[in-house]
Amino acid sequence: MPEINTWQIIKNNVLRRLSERQWLPGDTLPSEMEFAREFGCARATVNKALNELASTGILERKRKSGTRVTINPVRKATMSIPVTRQEIQARGCTYSHVLIENTLKRLPAHMTSRFNVPGGVKALHHKALHLSDHEAFLYEDRWINTIVMPDIQEVDFTTISANEWLVGHAPYSRGELSILSAAASADEALHLGIDEGRPILIVERTTWSDTQPITFVRLAYRPGYRLNSTL
Amino acid sequence: MPEINTWQIIKNNVLRRLSERQWLPGDTLPSEMEFAREFGCARATVNKALNELASTGILERKRKSGTRVTINPVRKATMSIPVTRQEIQARGCTYSHVLIENTLKRLPAHMTSRFNVPGGVKALHHKALHLSDHEAFLYEDRWINTIVMPDIQEVDFTTISANEWLVGHAPYSRGELSILSAAASADEALHLGIDEGRPILIVERTTWSDTQPITFVRLAYRPGYRLNSTL
DNA sequence: TAGTGGTCTAGACCACATA
């Protein structure tokens, strides 16, 4: 428990007292002024420490009513979703990727509703396979809105993955993420080199720039893959 | 874009300029002092705004070298993992749960390593089914460390779920979370009322109080379940 | 109405990494 700063000392102290059940779920903690006196510091310092704890969902803070221990804490896990190349290289493996498809075509029905655009609009359909030590790791099936990203049709995706290009060229303002389990489709099974119907982890992500959809991607991970996080 | 506070105004302003590509990945932003002059505010206010952006992974800050636009941002998604009862009730459904097993037994080998305890130690093996509108929603298979939580053997888990009891009585200091896709085991399939081998989403969680493991739980969600989040 | 947290200031000192 490294305690270098005053606000971290306060944070850790409060955490310890919570684990020792000095304050139970629903209880009100002392006010910022009281903590400031206890620790001999400014109120702003206490404010930072308590807000830090509130951001993890352990405490709830409201003006006038004070700081309370959350009764049914919504546990918040921060999942880090790195660029695939980095994720693979971080494990000490060799990264490579193969472009499978990159064509302009009419959006299918399930995509027009997702992109909230009229039917008949064309978009870039992009499929690629990411490999770890030359073995299939992740199959990517992506639609890119060419109205928002016209430059993308000139990009050579055999040298850089769409994943990385978009990260560098399409700053998003908003995104939605969905994690599910599915039976591998024929397409996914073929490219991942597994049997159709095998359970695989799917991550679907839509990103928006203001009100314009930029891209929708469905990531199919090879069997055995886990998304890990600490609480 | 509600702009009430100075620090939120600054944050939104910087976000807009980033999306307009005024600063590209790798670029250095103006210093806090320069921003403070631009917005006519104190440096602490700029500090709060930029730290807010850095916490989302968009910016990277280092003493002396300044604030840079992250080159390969590790996208951070915050997943909210509510207590199951709340999650079901929030959808307007009726929550109920059934206790399936709650017995003290020797830890199997894969759990002794996970709990980092010697072999032969006993723990509470707890299985329960959570229902939404009287249909199977989530099957919970849990081991609880009775050395750390001796009171738990007296609890009546037919009235309160282990999930909720632990949230209120076992504050954890640390936790690990793992999300994966798996074929439903015979046990899971039986209780969820599905065919064995069906792909289901699995969440495994271990929580620790300081150095002592409190509980390990494997949550098996019914087919079709999605974990959602915004970026 | 009163007490709480939210925000902001002007200034200060410090830790750190770069040049």
Add this chain to the structure above:
DNA sequence: ATGTGGTCTAGACCACTAT
């Protein structure tokens, strides 16, 4: 050596809400 962000202070005013 220098300039950056990290932290802290003492004080202030404000917004919200329980009483």
